[in-house]
Amino acid sequence: MYLALRVRKEKAEKLRRKVIRLKVIDKSRRIIVNQGYVEIPVLKKVELEDAEIIEQASPVFAKPRFNFDYVKEKLSDLLSKEELKKFRGGWELIGDILIVNLPDLQKDKKREVGKRLKSLFPKVKTVVSRKAIRDEFRKPEVEIIYGSETITVHKENYCFFKIDVSKLMFCAGNIEERRRMAFISNRNEVVIDMFAGIGQFTIPLAKHSKPKKVIAIEKNPVAFGYLKENIALNELDNVNAILGDCRKVTPERIADRVIMGYFFTPERFLAKAINAIKKHGVIHYHDLAKKDEIEAKEKKLKEVKEIKEIEHRIVKSYAPRVYHVVFDLKVER
Ligand SMILES: C[S@@+](CC[C@H](N)C(=O)[O-])C[C@H]1O[C@@H](n2cnc3c(N)ncnc32)[C@H](O)[C@@H]1O
CATH class of the missing domain: 3.30.300.110 (Met-10+ protein-like domains)
Known part of the structure; x- marks a missing residue:
């Protein structure tokens, strides 16, 4: 879903400045003129005077700097x-x-x-x-x-990610999923990120959704070091970072939302994620699948008694005919 603010031309410049000040402009898309109106791409729904929030029918993406x-x-x-x-x-x-x-x-x-x-x-x-x-x-x-x-600070959607690219991964192709996670939560939630890495999901979510708490678990001490640095760099006080294997250290029955951002045989970790959820909540379950395998994967997940509803979206193409898919699982016990 590509959101934009639709505004009359004469009001557009003032609104553009405001959207930049509010840190909600989406730099991955261009500002365009469509049927006499200006469309300013935004990262989330915002209500502003003189503007109407719309879903863009034909977004124009900023040209990659590297052709x-x-x-x-x-x-x-x-x-x-x-x-x-x-x-x-x-x-x-x-x-x-x-x-x-x-x-x-x-x-x-x-x-x-x-x-x-x-x-x-x-x-x-x-x-x-x-x-x-x-x-x-x-x-x-x-x-x-x-x-x-090989150490750099990557900036994306008003977040800073310090990383050593010779030791750790930051997948540029997951940008849309990072944007989605940034605004998926709210001030009442407790969120667990079971495979936090350097904070690829934790940082934007903690910064933009401002939940009560994000518990970010990471097993690799090198990634964990950067996770801690990134929490400080982004001046976040709502993140608890835990060094350890999520199978051992994930707390039980305290989360409204769990992110499982690790797509190698994620079924090994599902029971832990379900256990982490309170009475009900959502799990973002990442996996790899060919297009014709997605339905079967959903069916298998539906056999788990706590999983009540499933939606999926494709994050990116991973290998020939293989996709990185995220299943949003509604859980109730
Ligand atoms: C590919 S990175 C993904 C980071 C982030 N979730 C994302 O999707 O961009 C996966 C991370 O999970 C960590 N990891 C793997 N197994 C783990 C486990 N059992 N417990 C905690 N972290 C684990 C790895 O060290 C790595 O940093």
């Missing part, structure tokens, strides 16, 4: 046709670090590509090539091809 075809063209004198063919997408800009997915190249050539990318994107401080993501901690395997610094 892959353009980059390939600019590398065509450095890489052979074969190498260019193997240079696939999957690039990410995290803070001022550019992450690409280079094919196997000689070391010198990689350095040349790194230098060229730096010259194309002068604000980038470091360029890394990411090969694989390993183990349950989701540790990336990266090689620096320009610069040296």
